[in-house]
Amino acid sequence: MLPAIAQNASDGKVLMLAYMNELAWDRTVETGKAHYWSRSRQKLWLKGEESGHVQMVREIYVDCDLDTILLKVEQVGGAACHTGYESCFYRRYRNGQLEVAGEPVFDPKEVYKK
DSSP states (O other), X not given: OEEEEEEETTTOOEEEEEEEOHHHHHHHHHHSBOEEEETTTTEEEETTTTTSOOEEEEEEEEOXXXXXXXXXXXXXXXXXXXXXXXXSOOEEEETTEEEXXXXXXXXXXXXXXX
């Protein structure tokens, strides 16, 4: 299991961090869509399988130690984060506090109907 960083291929913005095992790697390479291993659910996960906000993989890189994966993706739907933000990294630390940077792209209550 390796950490996998998803980065917007067009502007370089880091969208999210997830994990890939061999099955997720194989399915990603085979389909061109980002698949991850859900550690909490213990199952293969196609990013966007519920929301429709899939990640189309444009390039795959691995780091020098071969222990981290970087996916350069086209984020369909404009948001990678299940909370509705473009990036999972939407909180910025400033002056001893966390502040929200940016606006949500979608309402998760509408998308996930939960």
